[in-house]
Amino acid sequence: MDDSRFVRSAHLPIPPRTYLGPTSMNTPINTSPNPRSLFSGDGSYSSFVAREMAKGRTEMEVGPDGVAVITIINPPVNSLSVDVLFSLKDSYEQALNRDDVKAIVITGAGGKFSGGFDITAFGGLQGGQRDQPKVGYVSIDIITDTLEGARKPSVAAIDGLALGGGLEVAMACHGRVSTSTAQLGLPELQLGIIPGFGGTQRLPRLVGLTKSLEMILMSKPIKGEEAHAFGLVDAIVSPEELVKTARCWALDIAEFRRPWIRSLYRTDKLEPLGEAREILKFARSQTQKRAPNLQHPLVCLDVVEEGIVSGPRAGLWKEANAFQTLLFSDTCKSLVHVFFAQRATSKVPGVTDLGLVPRKITKVAILGGGLMGSGIATALILSNYPVMLKEVNEKFLKAGIDRVKANLQSRVKKGKMSQEKFERTLSLLTGVLDYESFKDVDMVIEAVIENVSLKQQIFADLEKFCSPHCILATNTSTIDLNLIGEKTMSQDRIVGAHFFSPAHIMPLLEIVRTHKTSPQVVTDLLDVGKKIRKTPIVVGNCTGFAVNRMFFPYTQSALFLVDRGVDVYKIDRACTKFGMPMGPFRLADLVGFGVAVATGMQYLENFPERVYKSLLMSIMLEDKRSGEATRKGFYKYDEKRKASPDPEIKKYIEKSRSMAGITPDLELMKLADKDIVEMVFLPVVNEACRVLDEGIVVKASDLDIASIMGMGFPPYRGGIMFWADSLGANYVHSKLNAWSNKYGQLFKPCTYLAERASKGLSLSAQVNQARARM
């Protein structure tokens, strides 16, 4: 491609930073190269399209009132592909050149303004397969000089969504009219980039620095009503009135009945310089505390500050350069991968490609009001599902209902729920002690203790009391589903609905299917998962399923290291520094040693060759030390449950070591944090490879999402498999192989890993269809 609007990504010229000084705050000065000089040939959009199939477009219609309505068309969310942006510029120029056009309205097709820059293009840009516009071309030449600087006014008519680049286009218009339910926001930081089409400069000028930083740093969109209250939009109207009102608004500006405002040069909402600096300083310290491994939020704050101190034009250039650099960062690549991986989890071959329609679930029953059962009940009633909670006696039932109440009350306390909504939500919950009313239920979720014969009895009872269409789900985290359903003839409607604790908060839902579970049942559960705002991953049936099985070695190798002299707290610190919310020992305290030891037994039974037989937790349990619940585990806990290291654990470690006949290993004791992280996580990668190889999941990216949402693996590392691929299959294999030779089976690389390493393939690449386990 020979077009000077574009640069090949490998040779990015960075334009000189333009310092305009404080006077530039109110003075639009064009510092960019002459836009025309960026075009070669005839420079028109159509010549560009002739060279490349267009992805999306804009359409313009001029009414008898003299208003040109430009509509962004690029389903499903009207994203701003390079084609759309160039088409927008062309439509604009046409509108400016036509004598019959007095004013312009921009809107989006199908009730959505725009979901922002086209994220599907990121991969191509990063890989250098796609040409991209020169730095600043879109944000300065198109959005600032062509749209905002136009001699005819424009108004954005916003419905559905105006996110990222979508909102940035809207903010460059001279007025904004929105529906009350539209979502407006700059969520770019969640993709590892910063707003790149002027958002860092215009949003603070429209809503003030404090609100804009909250919206940008938290990637948090706001609804139309709130946007109106903060001055981001000028009027709220119904969807039917939207375009009509925007037309009138644009004409009012053109005919001087309303002010003609360029957001970029407003200063009235900006805090005075001294105050602004204090706000930015506070935001920096909060950001560093919350996300110490991330650079891009800090870069964003620098860019915002540049605009406030040196003027918006300088801010725009700094933004454009920073955007360009961040687009190629590992963080951006990882987070974009996560964006698509998350959406891909609900595309399940053999299920979602069969054209099945989810059946309506009108009533759900939950068996067991413990921590899990009450959490699941909370998640369901929060999404308006009527729930029947069954317990074995009044006392347990009351305790279960009280737990649900407490879950809801904590939302009320945090201001996330009104008292009235609390009452309404709680009224969806009823308690029962028998199966009498189970005949009307469409789905049952069993959440009792992990006891095979108890579960078998329950499923046999359910088969008798529930209607034949009722879905029979279990929340077991380890037990084989075939075993649970052994005493029934209903294996086709038995499915795992494995929630993570606390179930009303954790975003992951592991849907477990056996080879007998019907695709219809999986489709129904996928739909319920979506409605209760969980990210589902569909997995096959095995001990621990995907998440627990893959993360079992997390604690295993940590225990191995402790037996060999590595400090418990050093291991936890290395893991949290890496980005985990907690290290393996703090996690074991949270889960409780009883559960950890019981789970260990399951693994010992199923995978004896690779279970590290540590005695440490059993020894501590004998001393009634079982984790956070007893306020003593690897840490000690104060009344507010704040954890602190406990010197007493030394004696348990020494006992465990002497009983196992192990002596500290001086080499391991000197391990750097990076090496500790690898020794803890590469066995996790190894198990993840087995899970993939056995067909427990259908694609590696499902394991990425499972690791992030189920275990808190840092999303900015892209998930467990994506991270492993960043190290390389060969590296992972050679490390594990060396440790396996030295320390034994716990580290032995699996066949899948060995094959990938020898063939030079990535661990995630789909080669042959994995062996079907589902």
Ligand SMILES: C[C@H](O)CC(=O)SCCNC(=O)CCNC(=O)[C@H](O)C(C)(C)COP(=O)(O)OP(=O)(O)OC[C@H]1O[C@@H](n2cnc3c(N)ncnc32)[C@H](O)[C@@H]1OP(=O)(O)O
């Ligand atoms: C320079 C600029 O500053 C940079 C930017 O603008 S970066 C982009 C900023 N925008 C965003 O981050 C928004 C990202 N999108 C979202 O948050 C959500 O998709 C949404 C709120 C728009 C819609 O959510 P929801 O209704 O649940 O649908 P969801 O399944 O997520 O998306 C629907 C489809 O649109 C796609 N999509 C969403 N946003 C997209 C975007 N910006 N670009 C390309 N595709 C997008 C999704 O991949 C999905 O495709 P699929 O059906 O093939 O899986």
